[in-house]
Amino acid sequence: MIAAILCAAGRGLRAGFSENKVLRELNGLPVLCHSLSAFAPLADEILVACAPEDMPRIDALLAPYPNARTVLGGATRGESVYNALKAAGSEIVLVHDAARPFVTEKIIRDCIECVRTYGSGVCALPLSDTVAEVFDGNILDVPPREQFAAVQTPQGFYRNKLLGAYERARADGRIFTDESGVYAAYAEAPRLFFGDRANRKLTYPEDFAPAERAGFGVDTHAFGEGDHITLCGVKIPSAHGLIAHSDGDAAVHALMDALLSAAGLRDIGFYFPETDERFAGADSMALLAEVIGMLRTQGLAVRNASVSVVAERPRLFPYIEEMKQNLADVLGISVSCVGVAAGTNEKLGYVGEGKGITCFATVLLRKGT
Ligand code: MG
Numbered sequence: 001m002i003a004a005i006l007c008a009a010g011r012g013l014r015a016g017f018s019e020n021k022v023l024r025e026l027n028g029l030p031v032l033c034h035s036l037s038a039f040a041p042l043a044d045e046i047l048v049a050c051a052p053e054d055m056p057r058i059d060a061l062l063a064p065y066p067n068a069r070t071v072l073g074g075a076t077r078g079e080s081v082y083n084a085l086k087a088a089g090s091e092i093v094l095v096h097d098a099a100r101p102f103v104t105e106k107i108i109r110d111c112i113e114c115v116r117t118y119g120s121g122v123c124a125l126p127l128s129d130t131v132a133e134v135f136d137g138n139i140l141d142v143p144p145r146e147q148f149a150a151v152q153t154p155q156g157f158y159r160n161k162l163l164g165a166y167e168r169a170r171a172d173g174r175i176f177t178d179e180s181g182v183y184a185a186y187a188e189a190p191r192l193f194f195g196d197r198a199n200r201k202l203t204y205p206e207d208f209a210p211a212e213r214a215g216f217g218v219d220t221h222a223f224g225e226g227d228h229i230t231l232c233g234v235k236i237p238s239a240h241g242l243i244a245h246s247d248g249d250a251a252v253h254a255l256m257d258a259l260l261s262a263a264g265l266r267d268i269g270f271y272f273p274e275t276d277e278r279f280a281g282a283d284s285m286a287l288l289a290e291v292i293g294m295l296r297t298q299g300l301a302v303r304n305a306s307v308s309v310v311a312e313r314p315r316l317f318p319y320i321e322e323m324k325q326n327l328a329d330v331l332g333i334s335v336s337c338v339g340v341a342a343g344t345n346e347k348l349g350y351v352g353e354g355k356g357i358t359c360f361a362t363v364l365l366r367k368g369t
Helices: 031-037 052-062 077-087 103-119 161-172 179-186 250-262 286-295 318-332
Strands: 004-006 046-050 068-072 092-097 120-126 131-134 138-141 149-158 192-194 212-223 228-231 232-239 301-309 338-343 356-367
Touching: 004 031, 004 077, 031 046, 031 052, 031 092, 031 103, 031 318, 046 052, 046 077, 052 068, 052 149, 068 077, 077 161, 092 161, 103 120, 103 149, 103 192, 103 286, 131 228, 131 338, 138 232, 149 179, 161 179, 161 356, 179 338, 212 250, 250 318, 286 301, 286 338, 301 318, 318 338
Parallel strands: 004 046, 004 092, 046 068, 120 192, 301 338
Antiparallel strands: 092 149, 120 149, 131 138, 212 356, 228 232, 301 356
């Protein structure tokens, strides 16, 4: 039998939150629920160590999991895990930080396998940074980093052995940051297995923001008077122009809507209304730059953009590279991150009849740079 012990008694002080960080929402679900759903299919019992004031809310989150229950946490992580170990009834225990919501089924299976093979299994990662021994603002020594590993969770052990190690540590009044330390000091050298970089611990407020956001936009313009059309800022000779209040750059309008939508903002008509004389004959590339500025104030940067133009005519093939470059310049990204595709509608519908053109755009935004 396997027990998962989820440590959820922390206060999230480093994150600067007033509530327990595992109750905060991440991608639409409380943080705790992500690790709950990862462990539920693989554990016979789940014990969530939590503070008394969080118990009612956590009990409610556990309702869909008949094999999960709360355990009173302690003042330290060690106290919380010790309480849960005493309450657990399984032979093997997997201790996990509830603030690591990205744990995968593979990591949990590897942990169990490691315990069965070696008696213990501690999830860890090789270090990519150099580690220095520091004292009083000076580096005393820089040992080879192969001697070190970054220790994460889950950490799996036979329950009786870990409980025994905790009891001896308590008798000595020693406090450890995690189970691997207690086990190394009072049982034996725990075995490590390599996990996954994605299994990070949520610590700071920015860790909780959705990192990436996708957006989609569409725009259509009808053909009318004129001898050119403008797409992605490129003036393209044409037997007909596009009817528009601005320069009629449907590709850029679709892209602007995709960007605004990804950022959770209103659409292009809301910020640049056709009734406003300021936008009569407007250069859409300048409006696109304004939208990019709006996103920057929200800390959002464009990762890539993809635009598709559907038109029977004119032929766009000779202008594609210039269109891509224009977009890359305003979006502030490499031209390799911009796609512009052009196709016809096989003579079907209003596009096929040559009455107008439709453009589609998708974008990916990222918080930060
Ligand atoms: Mg438009």
